[in-house]
Amino acid sequence: xxxxxxxxxxxxGLVLALIGMWGVLVHRxxxxxxxxxSLFGTGMxxxxxxxxxxxxxxxxxxxxxxxxxEAAARAVDPVPSALVVTAIVIGxxxxxxxxxxxIRLYEAxxxxxxxxxxxxxx
Amino acid sequence: xxxxxxxxxxILFGVVFAGLALGYSERTAPSDLALRYLEQVPADLGAAxxxxxxxxxxxxxxxxGEVAVLFxxxxxxxxxxxxxxxxxxxxxxxxxxxxxxxxxxxxxxLPIAFLxxxxxxxNGHLSAxxxxxGGAVVASGVVLLVLARPAVVLHHGFLSVTESLxxxxxxxxxxxxxxxxxxxxxxxxxxxGAFGAFVSAGAIPLISALxxxxxxxxxxxxxxxxxx
Numbered sequence: 001x002x003x004x005x006x007x008x009x010x011x012x013g014l015v016l017a018l019i020g021m022w023g024v025l026v027h028r029x030x031x032x033x034x035x036x037x038s039l040f041g042t043g044m045x046x047x048x049x050x051x052x053x054x055x056x057x058x059x060x061x062x063x064x065x066x067x068x069x070e071a072a073a074r075a076v077d078p079v080p081s082a083l084v085v086t087a088i089v090i091g092x093x094x095x096x097x098x099x100x101x102x103i104r105l106y107e108a109x110x111x112x113x114x115x116x117x118x119x120x121x122x
Numbered sequence: 123x124x125x126x127x128x129x130x131x132x133i134l135f136g137v138v139f140a141g142l143a144l145g146y147s148e149r150t151a152p153s154d155l156a157l158r159y160l161e162q163v164p165a166d167l168g169a170a171x172x173x174x175x176x177x178x179x180x181x182x183x184x185x186x187g188e189v190a191v192l193f194x195x196x197x198x199x200x201x202x203x204x205x206x207x208x209x210x211x212x213x214x215x216x217x218x219x220x221x222x223x224x225x226x227x228x229x230x231x232l233p234i235a236f237l238x239x240x241x242x243x244x245n246g247h248l249s250a251x252x253x254x255x256g257g258a259v260v261a262s263g264v265v266l267l268v269l270a271r272p273a274v275v276l277h278h279g280f281l282s283v284t285e286s287l288x289x290x291x292x293x294x295x296x297x298x299x300x301x302x303x304x305x306x307x308x309x310x311x312x313x314x315g316a317f318g319a320f321v322s323a324g325a326i327p328l329i330s331a332l333x334x335x336x337x338x339x340x341x342x343x344x345x346x347x348x349x350x
Contacts (some may be wrong), residue, residue: 004148025128055150058306059247059308062164062317075224077149077156078163078172085177085254093195096344100202103348110159 006053013046030102030112034095041091045084052080130225162273168314169323177252178329182307186292192340193289199347220270228270235263241333247323253333260334261341268349276346285339288332295325295332 016039023036057076062068066075102112110118165177177185233261243256267274269275309329315322 007143007146008149010146011143016141018136018139021135022128022132025131026125039334050260051146054152057152059250060160062170062172063249068317071158072152072160075152075156075160075172077152078159078176079153079156081173082176082181085173086184086188089254090191093191095125095233096195096199096348097202099348100199104202111267 006050006056009046009050009053013043013050016040016043016046019043028113030105030114033114034098034102037098038091038095041087041094045087047090048080048084048087052077060111125261160282164317167309167323167326169326170317171247171249171252174246174252174326174330175323176207177254178246178326178333179307179309182296182309182329185333186307187297189289189292189336193285193336196340196343196347199344203347217272220272224266225270230322232263232267232270235259235266239263239334239338243331244319244327246330246334247326248320253330254337255339256334257313257341257348260338261345262340264342265345268345276342278343278346281343285336285343288336292332292336294330295329 020036020039020041020043023039024033025036027033027036054076056074058074060066060075060078060081070106105117106112159176159180161173163169163172163180167175167179167181169175239256239260241256242251242259245251246252246256264276268276295311296307298311300306303310307329309324309326312324312328316322321327
């Protein structure tokens with residue numbers, strides 16, 4: 001047997017997060033930075049879901065495939081799934097705010113490069 | 123130089139993550155909390171989908187906060203983009219009309235997308251899905267509509283009223299829980315019904331539907347703000 005499925009998911013999520021982090025740090029285009037943030041968030045969602053996996057578990061939905069008596073033995077942990085639903089919505093909200101700021105910044109300087117925004121102001 | 127520092131930072135995080143990945147071992151049994159939820163949600167709430175039971179009843183207050191976050195985002199995106207100066211005429215190329223594939227595809231897919239969204243919303247307590255997921259499906263249908271017919275105008279007033287009404291009813295159901303059941307957003311205010319039936323699981327399907335309407339309206343407003 002190779003890697004267990006959740007291990008594979010965990011590594012995928014962590015690598016995706018690293019790619020996102022690299023994108024945020026290296027790129028100068030604001031849209032690419034936003035894509036980097038989204039990748040980072042998506043990677044973290046995959047990591048959280050992966051940690052909820054239980055060996056040979058199935059989705060925690062009670063039906064013919066998963067009778068109520070077997071739920072405790074065969075279902076995966078439902079808590080990380082519930083948390084990730086929350087996290088996805090918040091990630092969407094943050095992305096929407098970042099994109100609207102990008103539109104405003106583009107209007108101010110007619111460019112999306114962060115090199116054009118050097119003056120500090122508070 | 124920047125790239126070198128970025129590489130150093132990413133490699134350092136990579137080392138931390140590698141430690142996490144190497145130290146991780148797959149669980150062979152759910153945690154005690156998960157076991158309690160797996161027993162309590164079907165037995166106590168009567169919902170077949172444990173995740174929906176957690177989201178809407180046990181973590182109902184958290185879900186209400188999440189919807190509030192979405193509302194605030196819709197408001198702040200509107201505020202950020204409302205003052206946008208319209209680009210000077212002639213400086214931008216006129217938008218290309220959508221291709222025939224998109225227009226005809228939308229005619230076929232749109233009704234199915236809205237129907238599927240409604241299905242996912244109202245079956246949240248029985249199978250995979252729920253208010254947020256179904257609301258997102260409906261909103262993706264709205265994206266397709268906007269892409270296929272750029273001239274279409276979404277009625278913001280209607281969307282706002284729908285969304286506010288759903289929110290008010292959601293909170294009202296929560297307050298009813300204070301008086302008729304164990305606490306705020308307790309789904310025991312309605313009878314539990316037969317396990318696995320469409321009308322079952324107390325107030326969960328009702329709350330799920332309100333949540334779905336609210337999320338779909340909010341996401342549609344956010345999408346429409348970006349269009350103009």
